[in-house]
Amino acid sequence: NAGVMQNPRHLVRRRGQEARLRCSPVKGHSHVYWYRQLPEEGLKFMVYLQKENIIDESGMPKERFSAEFPKEGPSILRIQQVVRGDSAAYFCASSGDSLNTEAFFGQGTRLTVV
Amino acid sequence: KQEVTQIPAALSVPEGENLVLNCSFTDSAIYNLQWFRQDPGKGLTSLLLIQSSQREQTSGRLNASLDKSSGRSTLYIAASQPGDSATYLCAVVGSNYKLTFGKGTLLTVNP
Numbered sequence A: 001n002a003g004v005m006q007n008p009r010h011l012v013r014r015r016g017q018e019a020r021l022r023c024s025p026v027k028g029h030s031h032v033y034w035y036r037q038l039p040e041e042g043l044k045f046m047v048y049l050q051k052e053n054i055i056d057e058s059g060m061p062k063e064r065f066s067a068e069f070p071k072e073g074p075s076i077l078r079i080q081q082v083v084r085g086d087s088a089a090y091f092c093a094s095s096g097d098s099l100n101t102e103a104f105f106g107q108g109t110r111l112t113v114v
Numbered sequence B: 001k002q003e004v005t006q007i008p009a010a011l012s013v014p015e016g017e018n019l020v021l022n023c024s025f026t027d028s029a030i031y032n033l034q035w036f037r038q039d040p041g042k043g044l045t046s047l048l049l050i051q052s053s054q055r056e057q058t059s060g061r062l063n064a065s066l067d068k069s070s071g072r073s074t075l076y077i078a079a080s081q082p083g084d085s086a087t088y089l090c091a092v093v094g095s096n097y098k099l100t101f102g103k104g105t106l107l108t109v110n111p
Helices: none
Strands: A005-007 A010-013 A019-024 A031-037 A043-050 A053-056 A065-068 A075-079 A088-095 A109-113 B004-007 B010-014 B019-025 B032-038 B044-051 B056-059 B062-067 B072-077 B086-093 B099-101 B105-110
Touching: A005 A088, A010 A019, A019 A088, A019 A109, A031 A075, A043 A065, A043 A075, A043 B099, A075 A088, B004 B086, B010 B019, B019 B032, B019 B086, B019 B105, B032 B062, B032 B072, B044 B056, B044 B062, B044 B072, B072 B086
Parallel strands: A010 A109, B010 B105
Antiparallel strands: A005 A019, A019 A075, A031 A043, A031 A088, A043 A053, A065 A075, A088 A109, B004 B019, B019 B072, B032 B044, B032 B086, B056 B062, B062 B072, B086 B099, B086 B105
16 A cells, blocks of 8 residues: 655756646545645645545645646646746645544655756 | 644754653644654654544654643653654644644754
């Protein structure tokens, strides 16, 4: 039973390009969360999704950022027209249906915008 | 809005010492609390999950306690080892399923 799988592990994009980050949750988990971590800062919540639904996107910038978790396939965090300030580590976590289930994190995608 | 605070921000101890990391949260209406470990450049590894009805959980040399009414949790590490050096993060889950994190405690265990 694989854990949370994120890919790519490292992603380099030029300013103005699009970045697509993928997250496959733990098998059977229907809740997915995306977090951003900047150097020397804590984990900042971005978005919470259940299958095919965005539940809470209060931490995600309104422009250029979008997320989805389709019925089939991984969750995708998409950043359009990337800027240098988007450089960060992006982590995905998943959990089961009960509020008392453990959340598991992936290894993260480190995005560098040049 | 839930806020999580971790004290101290950094801690350096000699090998073999027992130590305590602290976590406090402003809204006591939580469903569970998790402690994680993060090594430099890596993801988060779950250490312990304490449900709101529980007072403590133990795993090996780690013991986590929860006082929900006062909004506090502690992570106790016994007989610390250099391999315990990492950032330790506390996170709480409320009814909205969302994990809210503290900024972490950077632990260094010196040989």
